[in-house]
Amino acid sequence: MNDDLILLGHGSGGKLSHQLLDELIIPNLSGVPAAGQNDAALLNIGGVKLAFTTDSYVVDPIFFPGGNIGDLAVNGTVNDLAMMGARPLCLSVGFILEEGFLKSELARIVTSMREAADAAGVAIVTGDTKVVPRGKGDRIFINTSGIGALEHNLAINGAAACVGDKVIVNGCIGDHGIAVLSAREGLEIDSGIKSDSAPLNGLVAELLPLGEALHVLRDPTRGGVATTLKEIALQSGVTVKLSEESLPINPGVRGVCSILGLDPLYVANEGKLLALVAPERAEEALAIMRRHPLGKDAAVIGEVTEASAGRVVMETAVGGVRGVEMLAGEQLPRIC
Amino acid sequence: MNDDLILLGHGSGGKLSHQLLDELIIPNLSGVPAAGQNDAALLNIGGVKLAFTTDSYVVDPIFFPGGNIGDLAVNGTVNDLAMMGARPLCLSVGFILEEGFLKSELARIVTSMREAADAAGVAIVTGDTKVVPRGKGDRIFINTSGIGALEHNLAINGAAACVGDKVIVNGCIGDHGIAVLSAREGLEIDSGIKSDSAPLNGLVAELLPLGEALHVLRDPTRGGVATTLKEIALQSGVTVKLSEESLPINPGVRGVCSILGLDPLYVANEGKLLALVAPERAEEALAIMRRHPLGKDAAVIGEVTEASAGRVVMETAVGGVRGVEMLAGEQLPRIC
Numbered sequence: 001m002n003d004d005l006i007l008l009g010h011g012s013g014g015k016l017s018h019q020l021l022d023e024l025i026i027p028n029l030s031g032v033p034a035a036g037q038n039d040a041a042l043l044n045i046g047g048v049k050l051a052f053t054t055d056s057y058v059v060d061p062i063f064f065p066g067g068n069i070g071d072l073a074v075n076g077t078v079n080d081l082a083m084m085g086a087r088p089l090c091l092s093v094g095f096i097l098e099e100g101f102l103k104s105e106l107a108r109i110v111t112s113m114r115e116a117a118d119a120a121g122v123a124i125v126t127g128d129t130k131v132v133p134r135g136k137g138d139r140i141f142i143n144t145s146g147i148g149a150l151e152h153n154l155a156i157n158g159a160a161a162c163v164g165d166k167v168i169v170n171g172c173i174g175d176h177g178i179a180v181l182s183a184r185e186g187l188e189i190d191s192g193i194k195s196d197s198a199p200l201n202g203l204v205a206e207l208l209p210l211g212e213a214l215h216v217l218r219d220p221t222r223g224g225v226a227t228t229l230k231e232i233a234l235q236s237g238v239t240v241k242l243s244e245e246s247l248p249i250n251p252g253v254r255g256v257c258s259i260l261g262l263d264p265l266y267v268a269n270e271g272k273l274l275a276l277v278a279p280e281r282a283e284e285a286l287a288i289m290r291r292h293p294l295g296k297d298a299a300v301i302g303e304v305t306e307a308s309a310g311r312v313v314m315e316t317a318v319g320g321v322r323g324v325e326m327l328a329g330e331q332l333p334r335i336c
Numbered sequence: 337m338n339d340d341l342i343l344l345g346h347g348s349g350g351k352l353s354h355q356l357l358d359e360l361i362i363p364n365l366s367g368v369p370a371a372g373q374n375d376a377a378l379l380n381i382g383g384v385k386l387a388f389t390t391d392s393y394v395v396d397p398i399f400f401p402g403g404n405i406g407d408l409a410v411n412g413t414v415n416d417l418a419m420m421g422a423r424p425l426c427l428s429v430g431f432i433l434e435e436g437f438l439k440s441e442l443a444r445i446v447t448s449m450r451e452a453a454d455a456a457g458v459a460i461v462t463g464d465t466k467v468v469p470r471g472k473g474d475r476i477f478i479n480t481s482g483i484g485a486l487e488h489n490l491a492i493n494g495a496a497a498c499v500g501d502k503v504i505v506n507g508c509i510g511d512h513g514i515a516v517l518s519a520r521e522g523l524e525i526d527s528g529i530k531s532d533s534a535p536l537n538g539l540v541a542e543l544l545p546l547g548e549a550l551h552v553l554r555d556p557t558r559g560g561v562a563t564t565l566k567e568i569a570l571q572s573g574v575t576v577k578l579s580e581e582s583l584p585i586n587p588g589v590r591g592v593c594s595i596l597g598l599d600p601l602y603v604a605n606e607g608k609l610l611a612l613v614a615p616e617r618a619e620e621a622l623a624i625m626r627r628h629p630l631g632k633d634a635a636v637i638g639e640v641t642e643a644s645a646g647r648v649v650m651e652t653a654v655g656g657v658r659g660v661e662m663l664a665g666e667q668l669p670r671i672c
């Protein structure tokens with residue numbers, strides 16, 4: 001392994017991604033961008049508070065059970081805005097098309113983007129379209145950037161977790177990654193699993209009345225629930241204890257994971273959020289989620305146990321406790 | 337030529353780009369995005385007026401005389417904000433890296449981005465980093481999206497050209513395209529030409545006091561001056577008459593163009609703007625530009641002669657008049 005080169009793992013969202021950011025990108029940017037390690041940057045422009053975020057999508061295949069690269073690109077950016085407690089307003093879209101890509105597929109993707117934008121209540125307001133020669137890209141890559149309005153004074157962010165907080169997830173984990181994987185050429189897996197790709201801004205709007213009790217929101221995308229919780233634990237300087245038995249996992253996801261040797265805790269989600277909520281309001285938060293169509297299977301999966309340098313541990317089904325680290329290497333490249 | 341497929345020309349910024357947008361993207365988006373055909377979308381969020389824009393950069397080679405893909409990505413998005421008369425404030429950056437890309441090159445590019453952002457007075461506030469397997473990308477693609485503040489009540493845009501307006505360019509045309517071309521592998525051209533990549537927000541700030549006399553600003557990037565003027569003519573419903581003799585063109589650009597059969601009028605610029613200014617303030621606008629380091633070679637290159645369906649004509653050096661259309665096909669793929 002050559003240390004001078006970019007590896008697939010630098011795009012995993014896990015340990016190598018964090019190293020690349022901390023050791024190469026941030027030092028050369030000469031300062032931590034306003035987003036810090038959060039899902040979006042918070043800005044104050046002329047007295048108006050905004051959130052601003054970006055993501056590029058390189059998922060392979062571009063069509064998969066439950067969605068395609070287009071709605072994924074809309075939902076993903078909507079969700080990063082929502083995770084700051086912002087109301088997503090508008091998106092930009094940048095296409096990088098490979099020469100020879102089918103116009104009919106582009107039309108399907110654009111249509112999905114519009115439908116997803118409508119469903120999330122956001123507008124696609126500007127865009128850009130580039131084409132690269134055959135063999136220099138892969139059909140279509142999409143960047144979406146988004147602006148949201150921050151209409152409250154809460155400081156929801158990854159550094160706000162407190163001892164005692166309950167960790168709540170709004171449903172089953174790992175569906176997106178397994179849906180994409182099962183659609184890959186050559187893998188004949190019929191898991192029946194669909195991507196959970198969905199806009200979470202409606203659910204977040206229901207949670208905002210929890211006010212100061214709502215400490216952290218984050219979408220466990222690349223790197224999965226494990227990596228995301230480790231990020232939060234590090235940012236907040238706390239230990240998070242997960243309970244293995246409480247993790248909601250679809251049997252289909254469990255099945256594919258056990259066949260392929262994957263851990264659902266590290267598999268990407270695109271319609272899930274983790275909420276860290278003060279214990280006295282945790283039951284209420286859970287009830288709010290369960291009333292929402294995107295939170296029917298919500299569950300408390302752990303809690304913040306103590307201040308620390310940033311640890312995640314898991315109480316296993318058999319009663320042991322093991323450490324949980326960020327995703328190492330890359331188990332599923334190009335999952336989003 | 338298969339009409340079902342995306343061609344390189346769909347990324348040219350010329351005729352095919354416009355067709356793809358008008359016939360496929362906009363219909364499937366079910367409505368014209370707020371940017372319309374302008375460089376950025378104008379938004380009003382909580383009473384604050386903003387501009388929002390995006391561009392992806394796929395230039396090849398990634399390092400070229402006068403710049404690299406990093407500063408280009410910063411300047412390009414800064415300029416699209418400035419062309420709406422907005423003050424650029426902050427940018428997002430999305431990297432799509434190819435597995436095996438050299439970390440040292442990434443570091444150089446990030447450093448250039450930071451320097452360009454500093455020079456333009458903008459902050460890079462959020463980002464995203466994806467990696468695709470070898471052969472599925474081409475070293476590095478960059479998306480930048482940007483937000484600017486609109487701090488006046490002028491309606492500078494492509495539909496605002498009026499009969500009588502003078503067309504002013506802030507300097508020599510075609511340098512960027514020829515600089516990139518001369519750096520391409522296999523082409524042993526030593527034109528001595530450097531990219532004009534530069535942030536134009538400072539120059540635009542000097543022009544804004546022209547007030548209502550400042551009708552249109554646009555950066556002639558892909559498709560060059562010819563395509564950009566044709567866009568403006570169509571948007572405004574006017575005829576623009578160019579004078580061939582007045583076009584400022586570096587001898588090196590002229591030389592390479594004549595050897596390779598290129599027309600400098602269609603070659604991309606990355607530090608140029610076209611300003612359409614009411615005739616009574618045109619001399620003043622020219623003087624403002626010439627006082628600025630990025631406008632030393634500014635020149636009046638034409639005028640708006642009459643209302644029409646949208647035409648551009650050129651008075652040639654020998655006294656004839658010929659029609660000028662948008663770039664057809666693609667003369668220089670991956671120029672930005």
Ligand SMILES: Nc1ncnc2c1ncn2[C@@H]1O[C@H](COP(=O)(O)OP(=O)(O)OP(=O)(O)O)[C@@H](O)[C@H]1O
Binds near residue numbers: 369412
């Ligand atoms: N995929 C897209 N979706 C929505 N709007 C788009 C898309 N591609 C381009 N547009 C819109 O079309 C117009 C022209 O875009 P274009 O990219 O040619 O402008 P530009 O960024 O000023 O030029 P360049 O990309 O050469 O720098 C803009 O208003 C832009 O918002």
Ligand SMILES: Nc1ncnc2c1ncn2[C@@H]1O[C@H](COP(=O)(O)OP(=O)(O)OP(=O)(O)O)[C@@H](O)[C@H]1O
Binds near residue numbers: 036040076429461465
């Ligand atoms: N190239 C970059 N430049 C500046 N900041 C970056 C860059 N890449 C990532 N970041 C920052 O690092 C943090 C984590 O980024 P990451 O992309 O992992 O988050 P995410 O978008 O929530 O996850 P995903 O991309 O899996 O959806 C964010 O705050 C982001 O702004």
Ligand SMILES: [Mg+2]
Binds near residue numbers: 079080083219221
């Ligand atoms: Mg996120």
Ligand SMILES: [Mg+2]
Binds near residue numbers: 055077
């Ligand atoms: Mg994201």
Ligand SMILES: [Mg+2]
Binds near residue numbers: 128
């Ligand atoms: Mg563009």
Ligand SMILES: [Mg+2]
Binds near residue numbers: 375555
């Ligand atoms: Mg432009």
Ligand SMILES: [Mg+2]
Binds near residue numbers: 391412413416557
């Ligand atoms: Mg542009």
Ligand SMILES: [Mg+2]
Binds near residue numbers: 056464
């Ligand atoms: Mg991201």
